[in-house]
Amino acid sequence: MKRHLLSATDLDRESATLVLDTAEEMARLGERSIKKLPTLRGRTVVNLFYEDSTRTRTSFELAAKRLSADVINFSAKGSSVSKGESLKDTALTLEAMGADAVVCRHSGSGAPHRLAQWVKGSVVNAGDGTHEHPTQALLDAFTMRRRLGRIEGLRVTIVGDILHSRVARSNVLLLDILGAHPTVVAPPTLLPVGIEAWPTEVSYDIDAVLPKSDVVMMLRVQNERMTASYFPNVREYSRRYGLDARRVAALPDDAIVMHPGPMNRGVEIAAEVADSARSTIVEQVANGVSVRMAVLYLLLGGSEPAIGSPAAGSTEGERP
Amino acid sequence: MSASVTPPTSPRATSAPEPPDGRSVLDPADVGRALTRIAHEILERTKGGDDLVLLGIPTRGVTIANRLAARIRAVEGLEVPVGSLDITMYRDDLRLRLPRALETTDVPGGVDHKLVVLVDDVLFTGRTVRAALDALSDLGRPRAVQLAVLVDRGHRELPIRADYVGKNLPTSRTQLVSVRLAEIDGSDAVVVGEAS
Structure with missing residues (x-):
């Protein structure tokens, strides 16, 4: 089953604690000389950022790279979005490129929820408007x-x-x-x-x-x-x-x-x-990388996600 | 590699579930004697244990590593660093199952130039040890790596063998081998059961 992290309420106490415990072990990796794990080798994570962000985007990028995923950064500026492409068309383009996860930041509250109904991979909400992060x-x-x-x-x-x-x-x-x-x-x-x-x-x-x-x-x-x-x-x-x-x-x-x-x-x-x-x-910034590694690992590391919720209003396997 | 991609039981899972109607093959005294012998063999083979580090693979490998260190201390008065090496992120079957919670990786003093003895409870397909070797190479470059296990039950799927073995246990692939240790399970035993 496809699952996403769109809202804090996609987690219950048990799964949130699993994320934190996993992040604890990920944090130890930051203390090593080789800060890399092979876990997400061959998986593709797309950072889809419609809003300016240094901290969150680099944090997700570093987290994905430390897990050996391929990372594509896609920001609204300088992309087809500035030529008027809709969120849906952008999503389908990324989908065609085989994204296993889309990390989405958007100024519109609820944009990642819509995205989750359109793409096959897991969607992680990296901040949507005034809604959730x-x-x-x-x-x-x-x-x-x-x-x-x-x-x-x-x-x-x-x-x-x-x-x-x-x-x-x-x-x-x-x-x-x-x-x-x-x-x-x-x-x-x-x-x-x-x-x-x-x-x-x-x-x-x-x-x-x-x-x-x-x-x-x-x-x-x-x-x-x-x-x-x-x-x-x-x-x-x-x-x-x-x-x-x-x-x-x-x-x-x-x-x-x-x-x-x-x-x-x-x-x-x-x-x-x-x-x-x-x-x-300053700790919060370093901890951000560990926590995002934990989230990506738990969503993408196995045969199925271990955390998150299915997208509301979409049935499994349904195509846009 | 065998024709089947997934072994009927994974090597790590063998120590966790309780065989339903198991037959005990090692009692607490046998386990104790086996560990004492391994501790002596390690000291002998490493010529006194200079630069030795015992790295247990969680959960029971760490417990066994701690016991070996205690025996080495008793025999030689030598403090051997004991660490824990989680191999979850290096497993070759990660994508075949749900993501699992991680165990601790903690290597006091690092592994560079050390003689690392990996410690696990059961040696089965060898895939865990392969993952451990990968994990180890991301931590540094040991002078040499050896392997100590309480039970070798055969059925290797990779060219891996143990340097120190507590007990060679002929099994069929479908049997479950469960190592119980007092610290975790209340008492020591090695139990063989049929898969239900």
């Missing part, structure tokens, strides 16, 4: 588990632009699956409609939540997705919701500070905080 949630969970030894019971505070953040949504869903207690903190204007249906606490007051947080995750203010004014100005946002040294001092002693990147130093996070010993920002 499941591998980011997995690498964040992996980072928490490595730093704090557990995920269950952790109080995780996610601060910032929840409205436009696919990272926040995937994190809240995955943290809930893994038994942690997420809280999102944002100005009311940056909370999505329907937030009360998310498995998370909601707060407008960062200072009230920080003393009760094991993890605080700061999100970038996504100016490129903002179509209206959501707060008076950057200085005010920073004063109300930015993480500076004073606020860090209110955290419990062993709490960690995370950021999915790219960060705006001085806006949502002060430079001194980003560079402090509590910050896991």
Whole structure:
């Protein structure tokens, strides 16, 4: 059966833990002089990126290459997409080239879901619009588990632009699956409609939540997705919701500070905080490679995927 | 290579499931004696065990490697590094089954210029050992590689043989050979059963 990783909810507790355990062994590979495994030899992974991304694309590329897969990078700029080719036609072209997996980033929420109905290989959502980014949630969970030894019971505070953040949504869903207690903190204007249906606490007051947080995750203010004014100005946002040294001092002693990147130093996070010993920002990047190796291995390494879910609305073997 | 692509039972699977009505061929004392003899043979053959590293193949290979190290310590007072070598990612039948969870690879001190003794519970088709040799070459370049197994049950599909064997056990291909170790299974035994 063909399976995909489109949403954090494609995983249950058992399979998410399998990803994290597998990533742990993949991380050891990074410590060796020969950072390569033969596991996906002869398989083809296509990175289909319709949005700019350095971190995620190179992370997936490195992950696939360390597993000996052939990698094709396909970005919207400089491809037939700029000549007006549709997602479907691009997908069918990649399909004809024999892609075993398509890693897709798209500005449209739900684009990878559509893609999953059109291609034969597994689709990994590498971020779709303001919807989901499941591998980011997995690498964040992996980072928490490595730093704090557990995920269950952790109080995780996610601060910032929840409205436009696919990272926040995937994190809240995955943290809930893994038994942690997420809280999102944002100005009311940056909370999505329907937030009360998310498995998370909601707060407008960062200072009230920080003393009760094991993890605080700061999100970038996504100016490129903002179509209206959501707060008076950057200085005010920073004063109300930015993480500076004073606020860090209110955290419990062993709490960690995370950021999915790219960060705006001085806006949502002060430079001194980003560079402090509590910050896991650089580790998150390294962990991203390990987690994506684990995901690719579990989707492509065997006769059938060991994780993920079938695409909704498509029957097995159905051709577009 | 035999005509059948997949052996009836994979070498690694032989130690995991319990044979339904097994016949015990080694009791705890036999297992103990076999390991003691292998430990002495390793010391003899490596002329005192300089640069020796024992690399167990999870799960039971690691347990056996630890026991061999303890015996070498008792006999010679020598601390031999024991490591664990996961071969999952190097298996030749990866694509024929579901992706499996990985075991630990941990090689204290590395393998460069060392005399590596691979340790496993059962030697069957030899495919596990082939995978282990591939895995090893990605970790470095040992001076030499040897193989120690508690049971050699025959039916090799590759040109591989063991340097140290606890017990040669004639079996048919369809039989299941299960090694039980106190640390994992509560007590020591080698059991042969018919596939159900």
